[in-house]
Amino acid sequence: MLNISAEHKKEHLYLEVYHYYRKLILEGRLLPGSKMPSLRKCAQELKLSRTTIENAYLLLAADGYIIARAQSGYYVTGIASKQHLLTPEKQDKDITPCLYDFASSGVDRESFRFDLWQRYIKSALRQGDRMLSYGEPQGESDFREVLADYIRERRNVICSPDDIVVGAGLQPLLQILCPLIHERKTVSFPTPAFTACSTIFQDYGFDVHYRDKSCDVIYVSPAHMTKWGEIMPVKRRLELIRHAEIDDHLIIEDDFENEFVYFQKPTPSLFGLAGGENVVYIGSFSRLLLPSIRVSFMVLPRSLREKYTKKAAFYNQTASKAEQIALCQFIRDGHLASQTRKLRRLYSQKLKALSQAVRETFGQDCQIQTGAAGTSLALTLPCSLTGSELTDRARNRGLGLEVLRENGAEVTLVLSCSSIPSKDFLPACQLLKEVTGS
The missing domain is CATH 3.90.1150.10 (Aspartate Aminotransferase, domain 1)
Structure with a gap:
């Protein structure tokens, strides 16, 4: 049984509970398919609040160790048992616990309020009639309205909700964008590190280059020019926009980590500086919320929006409808800010x-x-x-x-x-x- 020491009581208790049950699952002491103790029973046995146990269970579910079943409770998944199918050498290698992950693209565990997010998800699921239908292919209209206000205030991206396309991450959005710009044949990336993006372009027949101004499409991440957070100066942004206008190039602005500018005022977005011409703006919430909340969006310039509108009905929405509804109200209530x-x-x-x-x-x-x-x-x-x-x-x-x-x-x-x-x-x-x- 888990023993919460006086020292640990000063910390986030739900993490103690999380690590306790994670260890039991990985060691095979909680078998796949077995039911987890109910929230009430677990809270009583550990002498903790039900909210603490619920937050721990939500984190276990987010990491794939357990799964929630409606009106039944939480059950252990098969994530741990799969490791027993590995050869001894691979098993030893793969199950070495990662004590310190300097390569992580995740978020600080203690920075996210699982209990608050759960309330918004529950509120979305209570909208029964709305949840009975597929989501809008372009993204929920009220969510796009909130997004338009949000990026106008934060990034000077002036657009209509009709210019915004929602998707479950960067790659699904690029898979929509590539057919819209199929007449362009070459794309330039800042470095070879953008493999998740360059792979999509290669799949659609684009020739991929690096730091090549002559390419038809220029993919940039102005707030994340290097891995250690160098920012593209305003002068360079204006030069890039001018070059794109002269040569009729398209700029794709991946505004990754624009929220984390520490020592200077945030620089204007390329989309805002260009007045919405020749620039596709892409944003996401993976660094602000959780990477597992797969909601991203792109803003299309007028010429591409008209092309997209003709095809929109043929696309399925990849982002969770419940998460869009929850995030919409989450932003309205000021929690994202x-x-x-x-x-x-x-x-x-x-x-x-x-x-x-x-x-x-x-x-x-x-x-x-x-x-x-x-x-x-x-x-x-x-x-x-x-x-x-x-x-x-x-x-x-x-x-x-x-x-x-x-x-x-x-x-x-x-x-x-x-x-x-x-x-x-x-x-x-x-x-x-x-x-x-x-």
Whole structure:
């Protein structure tokens, strides 16, 4: 039975419950298909509130360990049993627990209010008549109206709700966009790191290039030019817009992590600067809410919106209707704005704490690069290992790493602060020092 110590009672208790049941599931002590204790029973046995247990169960469900069945409760999935089908070597390799994930694109666990989001989801599901039908192919109309107001206020993106197309993430939106611009043949990306996007374009017959101004389509992420948060200056944005106008190029503006600008005022969006011409604007909520809430959107310029309107009825909506309804009211009630302010403060503090932990661990033997935005820093340090050798060694020690560059004498890593608690930065950096041999 879980024992909540006095020390842990000061922390978020639902995480203690989450880790307790996760361990039981992974160790096979809770078998696939078995029913979890009811919320009331579990709360009584652990002497915790029902809300605490419910938040822990919601997190277990979000990570795929359990599943909710209507009017029945929660049941263990088969996620753990699948590991027993692996060969011994692969099993040992795959189940090494990740203690510190510097490569994570997730969010800080304690930053998201599961209980609040659950209330909005429940409210959406209570709209019975509305939930009985398929969603609007373009996205729920009231949600698009709220989005139009939101991005006008936040990013100076002036558009009509009819210009907005909702989808379950970046790739489904690009799969809609590519046929609309099929007459264009080439696309340029800032770096080869945009594989999730470039793969879609290649599937639709585009030739993919990098940093090539002559391409028909220019894909940029102005608030995330580098992994460590460098921002495209306004002067460069205006030059890019002018170039696109002269040569009739299309700009795709992926406004990823624009919310996390710390040391300067947010720069205007390309869409806003261009007046909505020659620019497709793409936004998402994965960094503000949870990556598992798959709701993104794109704003089409007038010429492409007319093309889309002719085909819209043939597309199915990929984003959850319930999540669109919930997020619509969530934004209206001011919670997304509040969450943005909260995360901006949190990640700014965490980046400073991570930089300090790196300096304390590696001293003058390292070089740290940070930008004005984002949740990551770049760390260059001496290391003779190849990138694959380093990531394999790190994985076997419970460390998640992303290698940006390596040349046999030193390596540049991207360290994300988002999913590691601040109190763990120093031990995580000490483990990194052991792994790299620095």
